[in-house]
Amino acid sequence: MVTQTVAAGETFTATVIYIKIKVIGSADVVEIKDAEGNVIATGKITELEYEFAEPTEFSFIANVDVEVTYE
Amino acid sequence: MSSEYHAIKRAVREALKQHSQEDVINVNLVETESMKIADSAGNIINPATRENQESMVASLQSIDGKITTCDTDDVVIKDSTKTNALEVDSYGRAAVAKKPATEQSGYFDVLQNSSASATITVNAKERVSVWIRCTDGARAGYTGRLIFMTEVGVGLPSVWANPAPIKRNFVSALQVEFSFATSGIRIFVKNYHSSIPVRVEWRVVAW
Numbered sequence: 625m626v627t628q629t630v631a632a633g634e635t636f637t638a639t640v641i642y643i644k645i646k647v648i649g650s651a652d653v654v655e656i657k658d659a660e661g662n663v664i665a666t667g668k669i670t671e672l673e674y675e676f677a678e679p680t681e682f683s684f685i686a687n688v689d690v691e692v693t694y695e
Numbered sequence: 696m697s698s699e700y701h702a703i704k705r706a707v708r709e710a711l712k713q714h715s716q717e718d719v720i721n722v723n724l725v726e727t728e729s730m731k732i733a734d735s736a737g738n739i740i741n742p743a744t745r746e747n748q749e750s751m752v753a754s755l756q757s758i759d760g761k762i763t764t765c766d767t768d769d770v771v772i773k774d775s776t777k778t779n780a781l782e783v784d785s786y787g788r789a790a791v792a793k794k795p796a797t798e799q800s801g802y803f804d805v806l807q808n809s810s811a812s813a814t815i816t817v818n819a820k821e822r823v824s825v826w827i828r829c830t831d832g833a834r835a836g837y838t839g840r841l842i843f844m845t846e847v848g849v850g851l852p853s854v855w856a857n858p859a860p861i862k863r864n865f866v867s868a869l870q871v872e873f874s875f876a877t878s879g880i881r882i883f884v885k886n887y888h889s890s891i892p893v894r895v896e897w898r899v900v901a902w
Contacts (some may be wrong), residue, residue, distance in 0.1 A: 650816070653801075664803065664804040665801070665802065665803035665804065665813060666801045666802060666803075667799060667800060667801015667802065667803075667813070667815065667897070668799050668801065668815060668816060669801065669803070669813045669814065669815055670814050670815065670816050670879070671812075671813070671814035671881075672803060672811070672812070672813050672814075673811060673812045673813075674805075674806070674809060674810070674811045675809060675810045675811070676806070676808070676809040677808045677809060678808075680806070680809070
């Protein structure tokens with residue numbers, strides 16, 4: 625497991641089989657976009673987790689600072 | 696008719712004649728009981744003043760269309776700020792909906808052949824309702840195999856004190872209600888399809 629902080633507006637990219645995106649602090653509307661700019665999650669979310677059947681390249685940009693844990 | 700009445704009538708007629716070029720004046724006085732106009736405190740109002748006349752006209756206009764009952768002893772004026780009636784069920788019970796403390800909504804995508812969960816902060820003192828709807832790429836209702844699970848708990852999501860999971864298989868839309876206090880809710884969806892990502896639209900209402 626790797627844990628790192630990703631600042632708001634910064635792009636995260638890694639090949640993962642599991643990833644947890646944890647919002648640092650609080651925000652009324654969290655918006656997480658993929659590398660193409662499509663919103664993949666929005667709302668007052670505090671944690672978002674993905675688990676894949678096989679290693680998958682995963683990219684995102686958040687509008688808030690987040691802590692990412694992945695493997 | 697009293698002698699004072701006829702004396703006043705004559706005096707008025709003579710006075711008006713002197714000021715009339717036509718010299719024809721009809722004065723008809725009708726003897727009635729004395730009549731007073733008083734305000735709600737019993738103070739006599741002089742209706743001859745412009746201010747009092749305007750005030751009385753405004754008062755009459757304000758009750759225009761509101762008089763629901765009127766007889767010689769009682770006038771009922773409908774209060775426009777009140778509703779007409781309280782709706783009750785067949786047992787005579789009035790239903791009063793309690794206003795939700797918070798309402799929030801959002802969505803998250805679940806890629807093909809993967810699972811995803813979103814944890815949402817709520818502050819439910821009594822209960823929380825969760826609605827979900829899963830759609831495909833065209834935003835139509837998704838009918839493929841999904842496993843949906845939601846749970847609530849008190850405290851931080853990773854160490855919830857009272858987790859209460861509800862798990863469903865093959866659902867595309869669902870409403871779940873938890874009737875107790877909670878500080879967080881987690882929505883989990885597993886997408887078994889090998890090529891179609893799904894979107895999980897959620898709405899959470901807390902009381």
